[in-house]
Amino acid sequence: MLLTVLGCSGSIPGPGAAASGYLVEADGFTLVLEFGNGVLSRFQEERPLFSMDALVLSHLHPDHCVDVSSLYVARKYHPVPPLERLPVYAPAEAPSRFIAAYAPNAAERSSLDFTDVFTFHGLGSRVQIGPFTVDSALVAHPCEAYGFRISCGDVSLAYTGDSGVCAALDSLADGVDVLLSEASWTHAPDCVADLHLSGREAGELAARAGAGRLLITHVPPWTSAEDVLKEAQDAFEGPCELVVEGGRYEVGES
Template sequence: MRITVLGCSGSVGGPDSPASGYLLTAPDTRPAVIDFGPGVLGALQRYEDPGAVSIFLSHLHADHCLDLPGLLVWRRYHPNPPSGRALIYGPSDTHGRIGVASAECAGDLDDISDTIDLRRFTDGGTIDYGSLTVQSRRMFHPPEAYGLRFTDPAGRSFVYTGDTGMCDEVVALSEGADVLLSEASWTHHPDRPEGIHLSGTEAGRVATRAGVGELLLTHIPPWTSREDVIAEAKAEFSGPVHAVSAGDVFDI
């Protein structure tokens, strides 16, 4: 498996990166983009034809999904349109969320089924996707949100937390993963709202409890110190720690 970071800025697009989006490629497997936040469609064009990818949406906050209306335009109006519909996996209300965002007028709902083959994640569900197995687990976050575990035929595994507060589910999903891509939106202080995001300290604790091989930190907002988040994670996890940047590539 190869992960290319299209965007990793937390909550909003940043000066050096789009919001959340990660290109996943693997042998005998259609390219997929994990999350599709603002700016991701443009970054994707450096690597793949946007009409040729599938989409995995961890949840439907704007910073994780709202470049999808642009993908609908690409697929509907490109002079050489792709054949068939785009496969998208997401939470149960994906059609409504994207349909409202893509509608012509306020109060309307764009029927995206002409362009999108929409399928639903379930808590603990497993999907066969090309050569990969994909497991979804419900996370601790205000909307319906999922962490995702990708496993290749050789047993190598990559886990993406999506957005989550500290919970047993994120540890269980990450158990023994070769690479954990964990959000770490805040430094660790007591006045953070519960069940929204992880701190660098908590991301490091998840990695240690789950026994992962490598910890990649992401979803750090422009107003949060990357250096402080990295230091927090390293204080809790003895393995390799890296805060990702747009354009980074990781082979798993």
């Protein structure tokens, strides 16, 4: 399984940096995980425009999904559009969310139906997406939000999405080869509960789970990535690093 980072800037795109977006590939299948600000551009630098096989979204905050409206334009109005609708696995309000982001007024929204381009599927259970077995569970965030465990054969990747500390993350991350964890700030007593993880909490999660490797992502431009990484490394004795845009990470590689 190969993980490629399209964007990893937390909460907003940073200077020259896209927000959340990842490719997860195996057996010739391309699963796109998150599609935030700038990710459509980055995807086209890495792969042909219509080469994605499925799209999975953890939640509907803009930094994780806003480029879906532009993807709709591409798949709807391109001179040679794809013949098949793209499977999109997302929270229940995804269709109305993307239509509202695309259309500036109620009259236009009433005439739109994104299901002519996308096939929407809900989250919260185990699904098979190409060669991947994908488990999702609700996590601690202010909206309907999910974390994931993506497996292919005996190789597994867990992704926190955006979440505070919660039991669902421990379950998803248990024994994974790679834990891709957001860490949006350094640890402090006044951090907002049920919103994001600190570097320390990401490291503690990896340690409890017995993860083989910890990859830190979603650090906002105003947060010291080095301080977040140090916190995680202090809490987790295994391999731990900050992901970088364009970075490629083998999942299950010894």
